[in-house]
Structures are given as C-alpha cells and as structure tokens.
Amino acid sequence: MYKNILIPVVFETPEITQTAFDAAQALASKDAKLTLLHVIETVPIYVADYIPTDVFSVARETVQARLEALALELPECTTAIADGRAGPRVTRWAEENGMDCIVIASHQPAFSDILLGSVAQYVVRHAKCAVHVVR
Template sequence: MYKNILVPVSFEADRNAQGAMEIAKTLRADGGAITCLHVIEQLPQYATQYLPAGHLEKAKAEVVENLKSLVADVDNATAHVVDGHASRTILKYAENNGVDLIIIASHQPEMQDYLLGSTAAKVVRHAKCAVHVLR
C-alpha cells in the first residue's frame, strides 16, 4: 500500500480520471493521502491574444470545480491546479512532495506517440517512484 499517491488528471474525453481515483483509493494505505493534480499547459503569447477576455481564468475555474468534485467524497484527498509542461511538472511535483505512487490515465498510443512520446510514457520513463498506468 502507498502513503502518498499522485493522480495527474486530464479532462480529455479518452482519459478516465474517475477510474484513476478508484484505483488510488484501493491502493492507498490507511492514513495515506491522494493528490489530484491538473497541469495547465502554457500557451504561447501570440496565441493568447486571440482568446476572448477572461477565457483562461474561466477555463481554470472550471478545472478547479471538476477536480473538487473528484475529491469531494474521498478522505484525505486534495486537488491542485498548476501551470507548466505536463510531464515535467508531474515529475517535479512527485519528487518535491515525496510521492510514492503516480496513477495516470492514458489513451491508446498512436503512431505520433511513438515518435514524440505521450505524457504518460514520459512519466513512466522518468519517475523515481512506482507508476500505475490506466487505459
């Protein structure tokens, strides 16, 4: 069983955030903690100028509400939203916070993932703790 579990959450249609939370609850030791983390990728400056005013703030607020609903009925679970590059930020958060298990939902890999690498693949390759991938 694991004492400090990180569940990176993406709200893309083919990711199973709820399934990852169920696995986290099952694998968590008595008294253990679960952290849901959503990383907002930073857009280039030239792209943000074309977005409607307040769009990024509204999107972030929506993410926060979705994360809160994931952890609402889970004891000792918290939710965090951070800015950064997805895989690097997940790995850094895990290392800085003593995470002993990362549970990450992934999609079925396509050719582009083999060439570039998905977030889950990068986390699996570089994490210094156990990683459970959910498809």
C-alpha cells in the same frame, strides 16, 4: 501500500480517470493522502496576446471546480493545479510535494504515440517515485 498518491486528471477521458481512482484506492494505505492534479498547458506568448486575459482566470476557476467535484468521490483527497507541459510538470510536482506514487491513466496507444510520445510515457521514464499506469 503508498501514503502520498498523485493522480493526474484529464477531463476529456472520465472513464480512464475513474480507473485511475480505483487503482489509487487499491494502492493506498489506510492513512493515505490522494491528490488530484490537473496541468493547464502554457499558451505561447504569441497566442496569449490575442486572448482576453479573463479567459485564463475563468478557465482556472472552472478547472478548480471540476477537480473539487471529483475529489468528493475519494477519501482524504486534495486538489492542485499546475501550469506547463503536462509530463514534465507532473513529475516535477510529484517530486516537489513528496509523492511516493503516481497513478496515471493512459489511453490506448496509437501510431502517433510511437513518434511523439505521451504524458504517461514521459512520467514513467522521468518520475523519481513509483508509477502505476492504468487503462
């Protein structure tokens, strides 16, 4: 059983996010702390110059509200937002915050995943804690 479980959240796939929630609860010890993490991809500077600055703050507020709503479904759950590339940022955040398990949802692999990889693949290969991949 794990005490500090990180669940990366992608809002576009609520059905596999729920599967991750179920798995995390099954793997959690009685006094476990669950954390929902959403990574906001960094916008390249040559693109950011053309986007109004309030778009970023509104997006962050929206993400925070959605995370908090999801957190209500889980006991002892907190939320976090990080910026960067999803795979590296999830693994770094887990290490920096003492997570002992990452429960990450993965979509059905496609041919493009063989060439490009996916966030779940990156996390499995680079995390320094246990990783459970669910579909």
